[in-house]
Amino acid sequence: MSGLLTRPVHNLKALYYGSPIYRLALLGRAPDQVLQAPTDPWPGDAENGRAMAEGRWRLAGQTLTFDPRDGTPEWYPDAAWTGWLEELHGFVWLRDLREMGSNSRQVARHALAGWMADCGSWDRFAWRPDILGRRLVAWLTHGGFLMNGADALFRRRFLQSLAEQTRHLSRVVTAGPEGLGRIAAVKALLYAGLSLPGQEKRFAQAMRLLEHELDRQMLGDGGQRERNPGVQFLLMRDLVDMRLALIASKKPVPDWLQQTIDRAAPMLRFYRHGDGGLALFNGAQEGRADLIDNVLAIGQATGKPVSRAQHTGYERLAARKTLILVDAAGPPHADFAANAHAAPLAFEMSVGAERLIVSMGAWRGADSAWREAARATAAHSTMGVDDKDAVELRKDGSLGRVPRKVLVERHEEDGAQLLTLSHDGYRPLGRLVHHRTLYLSADGEDVRGQDVIEGPGGEQFALRFHLHPDVQAAVIQNGAGALLRLPSGEGWRLRMSGGVLSLTDSIYLGTGVMRRSQQVVISGGLNGERTEVKWALTRVPPPAKKKRRTARVDEDAPVLE
Numbered sequence: 182m183s184g185l186l187t188r189p190v191h192n193l194k195a196l197y198y199g200s201p202i203y204r205l206a207l208l209g210r211a212p213d214q215v216l217q218a219p220t221d222p223w224p225g226d227a228e229n230g231r232a233m234a235e236g237r238w239r240l241a242g243q244t245l246t247f248d249p250r251d252g253t254p255e256w257y258p259d260a261a262w263t264g265w266l267e268e269l270h271g272f273v274w275l276r277d278l279r280e281m282g283s284n285s286r287q288v289a290r291h292a293l294a295g296w297m298a299d300c301g302s303w304d305r306f307a308w309r310p311d312i313l314g315r316r317l318v319a320w321l322t323h324g325g326f327l328m329n330g331a332d333a334l335f336r337r338r339f340l341q342s343l344a345e346q347t348r349h350l351s352r353v354v355t356a357g358p359e360g361l362g363r364i365a366a367v368k369a370l371l372y373a374g375l376s377l378p379g380q381e382k383r384f385a386q387a388m389r390l391l392e393h394e395l396d397r398q399m400l401g402d403g404g405q406r407e408r409n410p411g412v413q414f415l416l417m418r419d420l421v422d423m424r425l426a427l428i429a430s431k432k433p434v435p436d437w438l439q440q441t442i443d444r445a446a447p448m449l450r451f452y453r454h455g456d457g458g459l460a461l462f463n464g465a466q467e468g469r470a471d472l473i474d475n476v477l478a479i480g481q482a483t484g485k486p487v488s489r490a491q492h493t494g495y496e497r498l499a500a501r502k503t504l505i506l507v508d509a510a511g512p513p514h515a516d517f518a519a520n521a522h523a524a525p526l527a528f529e530m531s532v533g534a535e536r537l538i539v540s541m542g543a544w545r546g547a548d549s550a551w552r553e554a555a556r557a558t559a560a561h562s563t564m565g566v567d568d569k570d571a572v573e574l575r576k577d578g579s580l581g582r583v584p585r586k587v588l589v590e591r592h593e594e595d596g597a598q599l600l601t602l603s604h605d606g607y608r609p610l611g612r613l614v615h616h617r618t619l620y621l622s623a624d625g626e627d628v629r630g631q632d633v634i635e636g637p638g639g640e641q642f643a644l645r646f647h648l649h650p651d652v653q654a655a656v657i658q659n660g661a662g663a664l665l666r667l668p669s670g671e672g673w674r675l676r677m678s679g680g681v682l683s684l685t686d687s688i689y690l691g692t693g694v695m696r697r698s699q700q701v702v703i704s705g706g707l708n709g710e711r712t713e714v715k716w717a718l719t720r721v722p723p724p725a726k727k728k729r730r731t732a733r734v735d736e737d738a739p740v741l742e
Contacts, residue, residue: 523571615634
């Protein structure tokens with residue numbers, strides 16, 4: 182019944198927020214200045230800033246072009262997808278204009294003036310709590326950049342809008358999306374409380390809400406409930422930002438905030454491959470290794486990654502240069518599953534600074550078909566049945582069928598590591614259970630696996646190994662194996678039994694740009710009882726360099742003319 186009541190209540194609130202009465206309720210005394218505003222310590226993209234100044238706005242994987250003579254984008258262009266609009270109205274792109282240098286202030290002020298004229302009153306989308314929160318943080322941290330040299334009219338309107346948006350956010354801060362969106366709204370209240378005269382009560386409200394949200398969102402091992410490495414990074418960045426803001430304002434950093442940072446940092450390190458980027462689970466992309474380094478350094482949290490993240494649901498096998506990360510749980514709780522992927526027991530593997538076995542990644546752009554394809558079980562390095570997902574991902578973002586049990590056992594002996602895992606996500610389709618065993622030798626040069634589908638039925642299975650685009654692959658031994666060659670020249674031989682091996686095309690989205698790649702697929706039919714595929718990855722040393730033969734010089738030998 183509560184679900185049936187939610188929409189009418191939201192509609193009534195929308196009518197009120199959009200009314201002239203509520204517009205009057207937001208009015209009040211505007212601040213005459215921004216006090217010591219928190220800084221934005223993260224670099225912008227100067228090239229993107231120049232493109233925006235020329236009318237090309239690339240946000241969330243989509244580029245839209247506007248008349249550069251106007252200098253202002255359309256706030257709701259028909260061609261824009263939701264992610265583009267979220268980034269546009271969130272104003273995080275101000276740091277790109279700041280980085281651009283010359284003429285950037287004029288471009289930024291012109292865009293802000295346009296937004297205040299068109300969207301300065303309550304708007305269902307632009308004033309959504311998470312978008313409003315990111316916009317307030319961007320405006321406050323760039324206040325000096327925006328107001329330095331501005332005329333009195335712009336300053337007055339800017340400060341008035343800051344005050345009005347803060348008043349509204351304080352009333353709806355917990356009404357927005359879960360996860361990072363909730364943190365963004367709370368962070369904005371905290372910044373407003375520190376920066377705007379007369380808003381001190383917002384600071385106390387924000388600190389109470391932040392402690393509550395971290396209790397809700399953070400798991401015992403330091404992971405965040407979305408189980409998304411990219412979200413872990415962004416959350417860590419928000420926490421570090423707030424810690425810096427408190428220190429700059431000479432406010433004490435609460436123990437619970439510092440302890441959350443201290444626990445979140447090792448989990449962020451846990452998610453990193455040898456190249457410094459992130460694993461591609463549950464909607465993550467690689468990210469920039471230098472920014473991840475900066476977050477960890479500024480956070481001053483030195484904890485090392487553990488081998489097991491049991492609360493978050495991941496396992497980490499590491500030996501010498503070889504690293505394997507395994508998704509060892511079902512999807513996140515429904516409240517945090519809007520971007521969840523259907524990939525129980527999927528794994529990724531890197532060797533040194535080179536990725537070998539990967540997931541497809543996540544698509545950010547206007548094409549919703551690619552977003553859904555990247556979330557499918559087939560987009561990950563695991564076993565699928567009849568091209569069906571191990572987790573039912575509904576088009577409205579909710580989850581249908583999910584695994585009831587995901588079991589994990591870990592054994593270690595003399596440096597060798599063994600994982601035994603299973604999930605029953607396919608049980609409703611035919612009482613099928615997927616068992617997976619992963620073994621890593623102590624020297625890191627021998628990886629072995631066994632995938633078993635247990636249960637009746639005559640469906641088809643496909644065991645996939647998605648390869649990084651830089652990996653060269655060739656089928657060998659008359660189809661009994663494949664040779665995988667890393668850019669460094671190091672090779673890994675894949676051998677298998679229990680299916681038919683093929684090398685097919687794939688797509689890699691890990692860097693935010695679509696790249697062609699390949700995948701090794703082992704396929705076959707279920708035998709109706711217990712279908713077993715065994716495979717092994719063994720390191721093949723690079724070809725030895727031929728030694729140059731040096732002629733022996735005989736000092737007494739005659740000279741030949």
